[in-house]
Amino acid sequence: MFQCPHCQNSLIIKNNQATCSNNHMFDQAKSGYYNFLIKSQKSFKGDHPSMILARRDFLNQNHYKPLIEEIQALLSPLKPKNLLDAGCGEGYYTNFLQNHMTFCTFFAFDISKDAVDKCARKNHEIHTFVSSVNSIPIQSGSMDIILSMFAPIDFDEFSRVISNQGYLLVASAHPNHLLELKELTYEKVKIHTPIHLKDPRFNIIETKDISFTMLLQQPDITNLFLMTPYSFRTRQEDKQKVFDKASLNITAHFTLTLLKRV
DSSP states (O other): OBBOTTTOOBOEEETTEEEOTTOOEEEBOTTSOEEOOOGGGTTSOOOOHHHHHHHHHHHTTTTTHHHHHHHHHHHGGGOOSEEEEETOTTSHHHHHHHHHOTTSEEEEEESOHHHHHHHHHHOTTSEEEEOOTTSOOBOTTOEEEEEEESOOOOHHHHHHHEEEEEEEEEEEEOTTTTHHHHHHHOSSOOOOOOOOOOOTTEEEEEEEEEEEEEEEETTHHHHHHHTSTHHHHSOHHHHHHHHHOOEEEEEEEEEEEEEEEO
16 A cells, blocks of 8 residues: 655565665554655644644543544445545544444554654554655555545645545534634634635535534633644733633534545
């Protein structure tokens, strides 16, 4: 399934080492992942460690369980043999799906080595690796499904990696996502623009909005805030409003878009 990020030849995995015919070699980390991020790609940055920890602690409370259950309901009937989580973070979504879709082989990557390490430690049945979304070390046409959870999208690479008539499932934030958290933090709330998902190599099969309200206490309110980009764009005095809030009803609102490779 893997191809060399240097020369695109097939990688053979043996004795915890991945090697291609040109003798490019990659050692497996102790936690079980491979680092396929090559020097020319290392200028790309993944999530900050504080964001990774906050997201892990928040998601482990299963506040987003309605979302991942809806994703499983969409994907299970497709009976994929292989699924790639492109931008897996610390593996909450991948781990849930792997535990409930045992007929499928799971691959997962992120550009953050810290996040992939946590994903690998959580579930050794998932084939985890560090990579950029712009150059995925997976052989062409080998994945039945790519899952993109709030992660960057590269239609060129996705269309290459997805098998003929395979699927891409994108989870994105609806403009009303976490509206109460924004209203608590900012005097003037800016509603973000939905992502654009049109590409001639894919047909949109289904679009579904999912919304649910969470009654959150601390530290979950703070962790939710810290796992979003808001934490890096907000003044300290506005952050303090979040840190001081004891409880808050917050609406999670997502859009799921299922696309099929033409």
